Amino acid sequence: MMDPITLSLKVxxxxxxxxxxxxxxxxxxxxxxxxxxxxxxxxxxILPMVLPPTVLGYGMLILLGKRGGLGQMLMEQxxxxxxxxxxxxxxxxxxVSFPLMYQSAxxxxxxxxxxxxQAARTLGTGEMRIFLTITLPLAWPGILAGLVLAFxxxxxxxxxxxxxxxxxxGKTQTIPLAIYSAVETxxxxxxxxxxxxxxxxxxxxxxxxxxxxxxxxxxxxxGSEAHVESRNI
Amino acid sequence: MLRAEIYxxxxxxxxxxxxxxxxxxxxxFGPSGAGKTTILNCLAGLQKPDxxxxxxxxxxxxxxxxxxxxxxxxxxxxYVFQDCALFPHMTVxxxxxxxxxxxxxxxxxxxxxxxxxxxxxxITHLQNRYPAQLSGGEKQRVALARALMVEPDLLLxxxxxxxxxxxxxxxxxxxxxxxxxxWQIPFVLVTHSRKEMHTLADEILFLxxxxxxxxxxxxxxxxxxxxxx
Numbered sequence: 001m002m003d004p005i006t007l008s009l010k011v012x013x014x015x016x017x018x019x020x021x022x023x024x025x026x027x028x029x030x031x032x033x034x035x036x037x038x039x040x041x042x043x044x045x046i047l048p049m050v051l052p053p054t055v056l057g058y059g060m061l062i063l064l065g066k067r068g069g070l071g072q073m074l075m076e077q078x079x080x081x082x083x084x085x086x087x088x089x090x091x092x093x094x095x096v097s098f099p100l101m102y103q104s105a106x107x108x109x110x111x112x113x114x115x116x117x118q119a120a121r122t123l124g125t126g127e128m129r130i131f132l133t134i135t136l137p138l139a140w141p142g143i144l145a146g147l148v149l150a151f152x153x154x155x156x157x158x159x160x161x162x163x164x165x166x167x168x169x170g171k172t173q174t175i176p177l178a179i180y181s182a183v184e185t186x187x188x189x190x191x192x193x194x195x196x197x198x199x200x201x202x203x204x205x206x207x208x209x210x211x212x213x214x215x216x217x218x219x220x221x222x223g224s225e226a227h228v229e230s231r232n233i
Numbered sequence: 234m235l236r237a238e239i240y241x242x243x244x245x246x247x248x249x250x251x252x253x254x255x256x257x258x259x260x261x262f263g264p265s266g267a268g269k270t271t272i273l274n275c276l277a278g279l280q281k282p283d284x285x286x287x288x289x290x291x292x293x294x295x296x297x298x299x300x301x302x303x304x305x306x307x308x309x310x311x312y313v314f315q316d317c318a319l320f321p322h323m324t325v326x327x328x329x330x331x332x333x334x335x336x337x338x339x340x341x342x343x344x345x346x347x348x349x350x351x352x353x354x355x356i357t358h359l360q361n362r363y364p365a366q367l368s369g370g371e372k373q374r375v376a377l378a379r380a381l382m383v384e385p386d387l388l389l390x391x392x393x394x395x396x397x398x399x400x401x402x403x404x405x406x407x408x409x410x411x412x413x414x415x416w417q418i419p420f421v422l423v424t425h426s427r428k429e430m431h432t433l434a435d436e437i438l439f440l441x442x443x444x445x446x447x448x449x450x451x452x453x454x455x456x457x458x459x460x461x462x
Contacts, residue, residue: 116320118312118314118318119314121279122279123379124332124383138321138322
């Protein structure tokens with residue numbers, strides 16, 4: 001049994017981890033490459049942002065259900081059922097929030113000066129080291145913004161989660177679903193508490209991640225500002 | 234001996250040059266859009282010629298007939314970019330050390346330590362600063378230090394002095410010449426300044442719209458070693 005707050009945090013964190021891994025890999029390869037069909041692929045990636053969550057939920061239900069291609073394979077091969085578990089909620093949140101992560105990461109990678117990567121190549125550096133030491137640190141503020149947005153979106157996900165994970169108290173009932181149930185049953189006190197909780201959680205996530213990113217990542221920018229100030233004096 | 238035959242079709246222009254060069258400073262001179270930077274990029278391995286051959290000594294970096302195309306990271310060619318391309322999130326020292334594998338940072342094994350190179354270029358006192366805290370001349374010196382730290386066999390410089398004021402440009406011109414004599418590797422330098430060309434060049438390749446329009450050598454410096462193509 002898990003309370004809605006713990007479950008929501010768990011679901012949102014796992015969703016963001018999935019978004020981070022796939023978002024980074026896909027955004028990196030899409031940012032600098034031009035190929036036939038790129039527009040179609042990008043449109044498919046962005047689609048979850050514009051489609052109603054219930055449509056996505058229905059699609060996932062078809063795919064992950066007992067008679068769905070992936071769901072049936074997972075059940076037969078490994079005895080795993082994803083549908084109506086909190087894993088389904090995490091997957092639904094990951095799919096819905098993915099475009100936010102992808103768009104931010106792609107813009108961040110595209111903004112990294114290509115000459116810096118080329119300079120690193122002429123210094124004998126391999127592609128993986130260039131990515132880890134040049135591209136990723138310079139793109140990090142944009143990637144972090146994507147993570148924050150994806151986390152906030154995943155935390156508030158409702159429609160798709162309801163379709164694929166249901167609204168099972170203690171098992172798949174996240175904060176938005178619990179608010180819905182509380183309002184339905186006329187439990188205003190619980191609804192207000194949960195609304196306040198999710199608002200504080202979302203605000204805290206955005207506030208602290210932004211603060212941390214400024215401290216951690218932009219030391220060199222602060223240094224340059226200090227230098228400009230000292231020059232002006 | 235650096236040998237290059239580069240044929241590359243670009244939108245609106247075709248680059249077709251041949252050069253052979255042994256030591257000293259070769260200046261690629263021409264107006265903007267003459268293809269100077271593309272030639273440097275081909276030498277460095279950042280762009281591929283459509284046809285041709287690029288070799289340095291016994292090492293063939295590119296050969297269209299033998300289908301050889303050694304990637305930039307394996308060529309040991311230093312490159313100082315026009316805008317320096319210093320890594321903005323790293324200090325001067327980290328920039329200078331970037332091309333040196335971590336095992337070598339500990340064990341040495343390089344001709345000069347990072348401190349020696351930085352002392353030679355007069356940037357030791359800047360080692361804990363970030364690129365955004367440097368002047369144009371300081372940035373160029375750091376870019377030079379970074380390129381030289383990996384002990385390249387050839388150094389390419391793309392208009393390294395174009396963005397500097399007169400005094401800094403003059404002092405860096407002298408430093409570059411001195412550096413080439415100390416380091417004893419060929420430098421290929423791109424410029425569109427006639428004054429800079431005359432000050433720095435041991436040999437000059439004139440370019441216009443991708444084609445070489447002339448070749449000139451300074452016989453006083455290397456009377457027997459220059460090869461005009």
